[in-house]
Amino acid sequence: MLACVAAGGCVGERSDDRFRETGQIIAMSGGDGGVAAACVTCHGLHGEGDGALSPRLAGLDVGYLQRQLDDYVNGRRDHVPMRTVARKLSLDDRGKVSAYYAGLPAPPPIARPTDAEGNRLYAACVNCHGSRGEGRGPANPPLSAQPAAYVEAQLAAWREGRRYNDPLGEMRHVSRRFSPEQARAVSVHAVALPGPHPR
Structure with missing residues (x-):
């Protein structure tokens, strides 16, 4: 009997370990947050985003993705649904799901x-996001193939002081150069750029 209980405990532990092995499983299942917290619910099965206010995650820099999740957890980036989801993921799980999305191919721009x-x-x-909208490292994400409405909303958030988690505060400064109409125009242009050169 004792052997059965001990074996049952081991099986349960192994099952939980397998569940956490890959970022893909966390992205698809929501981890400890359950299916309602699954990344795919808003960001799509392939990390492509929803074409509106949920950004693409596929192909973004792993350091950028990890920092955004960490910033939702610690309050440096404010978005109630994402804060709720991110706080249900351990630091290790945030790293795994970030690596999973970073490893996916970026979708092509739609225009x-x-x-x-x-x-x-x-x-x-251009200096930070590249002439092709390809981004530059963990502080400067690609804009190519993001939803234009998302980019425009982020420019508004920086301009209005609702987002402030860029390392040097440059986005707040740049976003204030644009009127709302200009922010829309630059967003539509940026997301249609071709992205990184093919490898």
Whole structure:
């Protein structure tokens, strides 16, 4: 009898370990938060985003993804649904799910940049986000293939002081250069850029 109880305890432990082995399982299941907290609910089965206010995660820098989740947990980035989800993930699980999404291929942009005004305004973004919208490291995410509405909403959040988790405070400064109409134009242009050169 004692052997059965001991064996049962081991089986349960192994099952839990398998559940946490990959970021994909956490992304699909929601980890300890349950299926309602699953990343795929808002960010899509392939991390492509919802085309509106939930960004694509696929192909983003692992350090950037990890920092955003950590910032939701510690309050440096405010979004109630994401804060709730992130706080249900351990530091280790946040790292695993970040690595999973970073390893996925980025989707192609859905449009081509055509707006001359957006192109002119994007000059303020090139140093950090790249001429192709490819991003540069963990502090400067790609803008290519993100939902335009999401990028526009983030510019508004920085401009209004509701988002302030960029390392040097540069986004708050840059976002205040744009009127709401200009923020929309630069967002539409940025997300249509081709992204990184093919490898």
